[in-house]
Amino acid sequence: MAAAAQGLVRMPVWRARFVLAALVAGFLLIAGRSLYLQAVKTDFLQEKGEARYARVLEVPATRGRILDRNGEALAVSTPVKSIWAIPSDVSLGSTQRKKVASLLVMDAGEIDRRLSDGSRDFVYLKRQVSPETAEAVAALGIKGVHEQQEYRRYYPAGEVTAHIVGFTGVDDAGQEGVELSHQALLGGRAGSRRVIKDRLGQIVEDVESIRAAQAGADLTLSIDARLQSLVFGALKAAVEAHRAKAAAAVLVDVRTGEVLALANVPSYNPNNRTRLSGAQLRNRAVTDMFEPGSTLKPFTVAAALESGKVQPGTLIPTAGGRMTIGRYTIHDSHPAAAMTVAQVIQKSSNVGAAKIALGLPREAMWDFFRRVGFGAAPPVGFPGAASGRLRPSRTWQPIEQATMAYGHGIAVSLLQLAHAYTVFATDGELVPLTLVKATTFASGEKIVSTETARAVRAMLELAVQNGGTAPRARIMGWRVAGKTGTAHKQENGAYAANKYLSSFVGFAPASAPRLLFAVMVDEPSAGQYYGGSVAAPVFAQVMQGALRTVGEPYDAPLEPIQLPGEGDDDAREST
Amino acid sequence: MAKLNLLLLAVLVACAIGLVTSQHRSRKLFSEIEREQNRSRELDVDYGRLQLEASTWGLHQRVQKIAAGSLGLRPADPRRVRIVQPAASR
Numbered sequence: 001m002a003a004a005a006q007g008l009v010r011m012p013v014w015r016a017r018f019v020l021a022a023l024v025a026g027f028l029l030i031a032g033r034s035l036y037l038q039a040v041k042t043d044f045l046q047e048k049g050e051a052r053y054a055r056v057l058e059v060p061a062t063r064g065r066i067l068d069r070n071g072e073a074l075a076v077s078t079p080v081k082s083i084w085a086i087p088s089d090v091s092l093g094s095t096q097r098k099k100v101a102s103l104l105v106m107d108a109g110e111i112d113r114r115l116s117d118g119s120r121d122f123v124y125l126k127r128q129v130s131p132e133t134a135e136a137v138a139a140l141g142i143k144g145v146h147e148q149q150e151y152r153r154y155y156p157a158g159e160v161t162a163h164i165v166g167f168t169g170v171d172d173a174g175q176e177g178v179e180l181s182h183q184a185l186l187g188g189r190a191g192s193r194r195v196i197k198d199r200l201g202q203i204v205e206d207v208e209s210i211r212a213a214q215a216g217a218d219l220t221l222s223i224d225a226r227l228q229s230l231v232f233g234a235l236k237a238a239v240e241a242h243r244a245k246a247a248a249a250v251l252v253d254v255r256t257g258e259v260l261a262l263a264n265v266p267s268y269n270p271n272n273r274t275r276l277s278g279a280q281l282r283n284r285a286v287t288d289m290f291e292p293g294s295t296l297k298p299f300t301v302a303a304a305l306e307s308g309k310v311q312p313g314t315l316i317p318t319a320g321g322r323m324t325i326g327r328y329t330i331h332d333s334h335p336a337a338a339m340t341v342a343q344v345i346q347k348s349s350n351v352g353a354a355k356i357a358l359g360l361p362r363e364a365m366w367d368f369f370r371r372v373g374f375g376a377a378p379p380v381g382f383p384g385a386a387s388g389r390l391r392p393s394r395t396w397q398p399i400e401q402a403t404m405a406y407g408h409g410i411a412v413s414l415l416q417l418a419h420a421y422t423v424f425a426t427d428g429e430l431v432p433l434t435l436v437k438a439t440t441f442a443s444g445e446k447i448v449s450t451e452t453a454r455a456v457r458a459m460l461e462l463a464v465q466n467g468g469t470a471p472r473a474r475i476m477g478w479r480v481a482g483k484t485g486t487a488h489k490q491e492n493g494a495y496a497a498n499k500y501l502s503s504f505v506g507f508a509p510a511s512a513p514r515l516l517f518a519v520m521v522d523e524p525s526a527g528q529y530y531g532g533s534v535a536a537p538v539f540a541q542v543m544q545g546a547l548r549t550v551g552e553p554y555d556a557p558l559e560p561i562q563l564p565g566e567g568d569d570d571a572r573e574s575t
Numbered sequence: 576m577a578k579l580n581l582l583l584l585a586v587l588v589a590c591a592i593g594l595v596t597s598q599h600r601s602r603k604l605f606s607e608i609e610r611e612q613n614r615s616r617e618l619d620v621d622y623g624r625l626q627l628e629a630s631t632w633g634l635h636q637r638v639q640k641i642a643a644g645s646l647g648l649r650p651a652d653p654r655r656v657r658i659v660q661p662a663a664s665r
Contacts, residue, residue, distance in 0.1 A: 011624075018650035040625045062619075065626070071631055072633070073623075073626040073627060073629070073630045074625075074630075076623045076626055076627045076630075078620060078623050078624050078627065079620055103646065154627050156630035156631045156634065157626055157630065157634065160635075160636075198602075202609070203605070203606060203609045204605055204606055205601075205602060205605060206605065225635060226635055227640075229635035229636060230635075233636070233639075282616065345612075476653050477653040545650075548650065550651075551658065553658045553660065554653070554658060558653050558654040
């Protein structure tokens with residue numbers, strides 16, 4: 001017992017206390033650490049943890065399609081791949097290099113050149129290859145060569161719609177035409193989001209949307225692909241037949257102000273834009289100014305009718321087709337002692353138009369030209385629309401007022417001219433033009449009285465009858481009205497003797513106009529150059545097809561057109 | 576007291592398992608919706624491609640060439656065309 005009691009050594013109390021304190025301290029340490037991690041460092045740790053399985057994904061925005069008024073595609077983006085490389089990572093064997101070169105249809109030396117630039121860590125080997133090619137390149141399994149998804153824009157109608165639709169650059173941003181003017185709408189905005197992926201790479205949870213992607217919206221144009229193709233074909237044929245330098249045309253629906261077709265020759269293929277010349281790229285109908293010549297006479301007459309100074313039947317002395325102002329003499333190709341105002345339009349008399357203009361105050365004439373839209377870019381939403389040239393009236397000399405009456409000394413674009421003619425195609429309203437499909441009828445600004453508009457329309461109808469300047473503009477089944485123009489081209493400040501610009505602006509059916517067509521042919525050089533023999537037949541061809549396409553009822557007896565023979569004396573004009 | 580604790584423990588375990596299953600199901604559904612969205616994107620791309628193809632085949636110059644060339648079609652003589660007015664404009 002005693003031995004046992006002796007064996008029970010009583011431990012000093014401090015040892016137990018020490019162990020207890022150590023244990024408590026240990027627990028406190030752990031609690032403190034966990035508190036620190038949970039409360040203070042929690043954001044950092046969660047972020048680190050998430051980074052193990054969370055990924056930020058780019059959400060690409062596809063570019064909207066461009067459609068014609070019937071929903072036919074004019075521009076569509078489809079995905080393609082771009083092949084890029086990190087030069088310092090790539091070591092190509094010669095067989096591999098050959099393979100890559102043949103797959104990408106590139107020169108092997110070109111590949112070497114691109115890869116030799118060690119200072120960059122990103123070079124494109126080739127952009128926009130087909131998904132199949134990209135797959136084949138990826139199958140080679142070359143280290144440092146990667147692919148990237150991109151979009152490429154295709155234009156199925158090619159050169160026919162090239163100038164309206166325009167094109168995008170390699171970065172999918174609009175560079176010309178509607179692609180440029182409606183970039184904001186079509187472009188959309190790429191976004192990004194953070195997601196959680198599982199070990200199979202599948203997305204299992206959406207953490208947050210960093211930036212919402214916005215897909216580009218589709219754009220429906222006012223263009224009718226059928227009419228566009230008709231107009232383009234007619235222009236191309238005219239340029240060939242008359243060995244002209246260029247041609248342009250605009251077809252407008254008068255009731256809505258929609259541009260149904262707008263074509264230029266020469267054109268280009270927007271799908272393959274290597275070796276493009278400026279002449280091909282130019283959208284002449286919209287961006288080029290020219291002296292319109294006689295196509296401007298109806299505006300002079302309309303201004304005079306509005307002022308009340310003349311009536312359609314008023315006799316204008318045309319002095320045998322010659323008129324001298326200062327040092328200048330104005331000629332007529334159809335001299336007469338006197339003509340009525342209507343005949344001035346019908347026979348396209350320069351002297352008559354000049355006399356009518358000189359009876360007007362120059363401010364009134366300027367104001368009228370201004371109100372039909374000359375000298376200001378038409379608000380059609382198109383890049384580079386020309387505003388034309390209309391000098392302030394206080395600088396006009398009498399000779400200038402006289403020449404302006406028949407379209408010289410003033411410059412307009414074809415689009416402006418077409419726009420201005422809507423005044424005569426409607427009952428005096430200037431209809432705003434649009435390239436985007438309209439849902440309602442347009443309401444224009446009233447420029448001239450209904451009587452004036454109808455009177456001028458009647459004169460324009462006379463101009464296409466036998467005895468007028470453009471009998472070749474007539475078509476079977478519909479009454480048409482219009483005016484020819486043949487202008488000497490200016491070169492280095494002087495008028496070139498044998499370079500002409502033939503034009504025709506007209507509309508049909510004349511009883512209730514629906515379609516308005518303006519066409520100009522630049523430098524026809526196959527002998528004929530009068531607007532009545534170069535531009536008017538294009539008008540007839542297009543108008544006939546277009547009226548049939550839109551299903552316009554006939555307003556004229558269905559009899560074959562009796563044209564005066566080639567040698568016959570139909571009126572011509574010299575401006 | 577012990578009984579109540581046991582009961583609460585059971586409830587807790589049940590809740591925990593429920594949470595795990597619902598999380599799992601939500602992830603499954605999410606990956607499904609993700610798949611479907613991808614499919615819809617792919618179909619959209621296909622649609623664009625088909626539209627492109629349709630436009631290319633239906634090019635007006637091509638149609639015209641075939642109509643005039645191999646089919647021998649031509650525009651009707653206007654004298655043999657009758658235009659029917661819509662009823663509204665009688």
